Amino acid sequence: MSDSTRMVLHAFAALADLGEEIAETSDFEEMVRSALHVVLGAMGIRRGAVAEFDREHDALHFVAARGYDEELARDFSLTPRQHTSKGNGNGAGSLTHALQDFARVEHEVHDRFAGAGVEVVTPLVVRGELVGVILLGGKASGESFTQEDRELARALGRHVGVGLHNHRLLREVARRAEENQRLYESLKGSYNDTVRAFAAAIDCKDKYTQGHSERVGKYSEIIAREMGWKDEEVEAIAIGGYLHDVGKLVVDREIINAPYRIDAKQSSELNRHPAAGYEILRPINHPFADIPLMARYHHERPDGRGYPEGLTDEQIPAGAKIVSLADSFDAMTTDRPYRRRRTFDEVVADFRRNAGRQFATPVVLALCRALLKEARGETRPRQMMRLLGRDYVEERTLPALEQLIADLESGPHTTVMQA
Amino acid sequence: MTELPETPRPSQGPGEVAVVYAGDYVNKMSGQRIERECLTRMERGCRALVINFRDTELVNSIGVSILLGVIDEAERRGARVAFSNVSLHTLKLFELLGLTRLVVLADREEDALATLEEFSTTPPGH
Ligand SMILES: [Fe+2]
Numbered sequence: 001m002s003d004s005t006r007m008v009l010h011a012f013a014a015l016a017d018l019g020e021e022i023a024e025t026s027d028f029e030e031m032v033r034s035a036l037h038v039v040l041g042a043m044g045i046r047r048g049a050v051a052e053f054d055r056e057h058d059a060l061h062f063v064a065a066r067g068y069d070e071e072l073a074r075d076f077s078l079t080p081r082q083h084t085s086k087g088n089g090n091g092a093g094s095l096t097h098a099l100q101d102f103a104r105v106e107h108e109v110h111d112r113f114a115g116a117g118v119e120v121v122t123p124l125v126v127r128g129e130l131v132g133v134i135l136l137g138g139k140a141s142g143e144s145f146t147q148e149d150r151e152l153a154r155a156l157g158r159h160v161g162v163g164l165h166n167h168r169l170l171r172e173v174a175r176r177a178e179e180n181q182r183l184y185e186s187l188k189g190s191y192n193d194t195v196r197a198f199a200a201a202i203d204c205k206d207k208y209t210q211g212h213s214e215r216v217g218k219y220s221e222i223i224a225r226e227m228g229w230k231d232e233e234v235e236a237i238a239i240g241g242y243l244h245d246v247g248k249l250v251v252d253r254e255i256i257n258a259p260y261r262i263d264a265k266q267s268s269e270l271n272r273h274p275a276a277g278y279e280i281l282r283p284i285n286h287p288f289a290d291i292p293l294m295a296r297y298h299h300e301r302p303d304g305r306g307y308p309e310g311l312t313d314e315q316i317p318a319g320a321k322i323v324s325l326a327d328s329f330d331a332m333t334t335d336r337p338y339r340r341r342r343t344f345d346e347v348v349a350d351f352r353r354n355a356g357r358q359f360a361t362p363v364v365l366a367l368c369r370a371l372l373k374e375a376r377g378e379t380r381p382r383q384m385m386r387l388l389g390r391d392y393v394e395e396r397t398l399p400a401l402e403q404l405i406a407d408l409e410s411g412p413h414t415t416v417m418q419a
Numbered sequence: 420m421t422e423l424p425e426t427p428r429p430s431q432g433p434g435e436v437a438v439v440y441a442g443d444y445v446n447k448m449s450g451q452r453i454e455r456e457c458l459t460r461m462e463r464g465c466r467a468l469v470i471n472f473r474d475t476e477l478v479n480s481i482g483v484s485i486l487l488g489v490i491d492e493a494e495r496r497g498a499r500v501a502f503s504n505v506s507l508h509t510l511k512l513f514e515l516l517g518l519t520r521l522v523v524l525a526d527r528e529e530d531a532l533a534t535l536e537e538f539s540t541t542p543p544g545h
Contacts, residue, residue: 003515010512014480021447021481034447034481041480044516046487066484067491140487141517 011152014042018156022163031167032063035160039134040066042156043149047117047137052164053105053130060105060133063164067137068116078108098123101130109135120145122153124161131164188287192239199242202249206256212330215387217241219326219367220319222384226366227322236288237319243291244298244323247277260338274299275308290319298323303357313360321360325367328359333388344397352404356411365408372401435460436467436535438528443474445482457489457500466498467535471528473504483516490521499523501531 001009018038025031032050040048047067051060059077102123109121117137124132134157139145199213206212220241224234248256251273255266262270277295286292297320300306302313306324316324332342332350342350348368355364374382375393385393437460442449457468470486478486493500501523505513513519525531 001511003511006511007515010480010515017446017480037447037481037484039480040487041482041484041516044483044487044518046491066488139517140521141515142520143517 011042014038015156015159018159022159028167029063031163032160035156035163036064036066036134039136039153039156039160042152043136044140045136045138046140049135050124050132050160050164051135052132052168053101053124055101055130060109063132068113068118068135076112078104098125098128098130102133105130105133109133120150120153122150122157124157124164126158126161126165129165131161131168134160191287195239195242198246202243202245205248205253206245209334209336212334213242213245215330215334216244216323216326218383218387219329220322222370223322223326223363223366226370227362232288236286236291237294237322239286239288240291240294240319240323241326243277243281244295244327245273245277246280246295247273247275249280250276257337271299271307290317293317294319294323296320298327300324301358302360306358316360321363325359325363329367333392344393345400348397348400348404352407355408361408361411365405368401368405368408372398372405375401435463435465436469436532437465438469438471438532441470441472441475441478443476445472445475445478445486447479447481447485450482450485454485454489458492461493461496461498466496467501468493468498469501469503469525469528469531469535471503471531472506472509473528475506475509478509478512483512483518486518487521490518494521499535501525501535503528503531 018035021034021038022031025034036048036050040046049062049065049068051062053059054061057077102125106121106123109118113135118135119138120136122134122136123130124134134153136145136153139149199217202213203210217238218241221234221238224237229237248270251270255262255270258266274296278292281292281295284292294317296308297306297311297316300309300311300316300320301324302316302321304310304312329347332347335341351359351364351368355361370379371384371393373379374385375395375398437457439453439456439460441453445453453470457470460468468489470489490500500521502513502518503525504527505524510519510524523531523534525534
């Protein structure tokens with residue numbers, strides 16, 4: 001085998017080694033160190049370094065160095081660009097830009113490291129952009145660099161450049177993802193704040209139902225969780241609960257606060273609130289899809305006797321069914337200007353009467369189960385017991401609740417309802 | 420890759436000579452092992468290293484680079500390196516890449532040891 005054949009084979013093997021190192025090494029610095037080894041080993045060079053070109057800051061960051069450790073320990077900023085010929089931005093001149101960048105970098109590296117024995121500076125160019133340079137010291141053989149050596153360095157450099165470039169892209173993607181996540185969190189934070197502010201505004205208008213929206217949100221959340229909804233869906237239903245009565249903001253305050261039962265005309269005015277709520281919520285870009293529909297349909301009934309559209313069971317969105325029961329449950333269990341709240345016995349009786357009629361049976365079942373678990377202390381914290389007051393659900397009423405659950409479970413309308 | 424135990428050498432004070440065996444394939448992993456062993460020896464005061472290539476069939480680019488790094492480090496510490504039992508194929512490669520100019524070459528480990536021992540017992544600066 002001739003010397004040149006031997007060298008060509010060694011160079012080919014080096015290219016293969018390089019590809020393997022770049023593809024298989026996940027740690028960036030380790031990858032660059034290995035790449036530098038391949039380049040040095042391919043040509044028998046004792047010293048070398050790989051630097052990333054940071055175009056934004058016009059600086060070189062050294063990623064790996066062998067034999068130059070101290071001289072190259074620090075990154076260095078390049079001398080500010082002399083001419084300010086602006087890029088034409090259409091990409092056609094990009095190769096020229098890479099060459100201009102390279103010419104400057106090469107010049108400065110030579111000036112700076114000539115004393116340290118840097119003999120060759122190879123550009124790492126990817127898609128017309130300078131992404132870095134490889135600095136090479138003298139050959140171990142003492143011979144000077146041949147044209148073939150320079151070409152081999154450039155060929156290896158193309159792979160190293162792609163490695164650097166890909167890593168840079170990955171870093172950029174990771175950074176953007178992180179930024180988006182932060183942005184999303186902060187948007188979600190302000191969205192939630194807005195929701196709370198709305199809920200407070202709604203409840204403010206209705207002086208007899210202080211805290212109603214918040215409680216409906218809470219009950220809806222508990223029911224959905226009991227029904228096995230996913231966290232994200234549970235979060236959505238809580239917001240739907242908070243906002244279900246947002247339409248009341250456009251209803252006359254006198255009607256909402258009437259300390260007596262309202263007449264037919266007032267009633268039709270009040271009945272506008274689900275549709276009005278939908279109109280208010282629809283243009284908002286909610287993180288969850290069904291929120292406007294929860295407001296619109298929270299007074300619909302499975303038996304078709306609800307409003308505004310008189311939808312029947314399967315036409316009513318699952319979220320609206322939950323909010324509807326949570327809404328009624330809170331209405332039953334809080335004092336109103338014209339009546340005191342019902343006893344828990346009465347509530348259970350109401351559920352029995354209205355399951356499948358006013359309320360969707362699976363939703364009633366879920367609320368009953370959740371109530372029973374809390375009453376027995378099987379779930380902590382006991383959120384509903386806290387909202388209802390300590391002694392509201394009495395021990396003696398639990399058998400009736402258990403019986404209702406058993407009856408609903410064996411009844412016809414118990415298909416599991418999903419979001 | 421066969422991992423061969425290093426043969427412990429009788430310590431002779433600061434002038435200790437160490438022998439490190441390269442495996443059958445000198446690549447990144449085995450190269451790093453050789454490098455580690457050589458550095459450890461030098462840190463303990465060893466001033467002469469023999470790298471024995473008796474089992475080596477192939478040295479890849481990373482292996483070459485690591486060996487160059489070991490030679491550089493030895494030079495910096497005033498230590499000498501000898502290569503022994505290098506196959507013809509590997510020897511050719513080392514020649515082309517200039518490694519042979521930087522190390523003592525010996526056919527056999529004993530010859531390398533003899534040459535280096537001479538060196539290592541010579542007080543520094545003479
Ligand atoms: Fe309502």
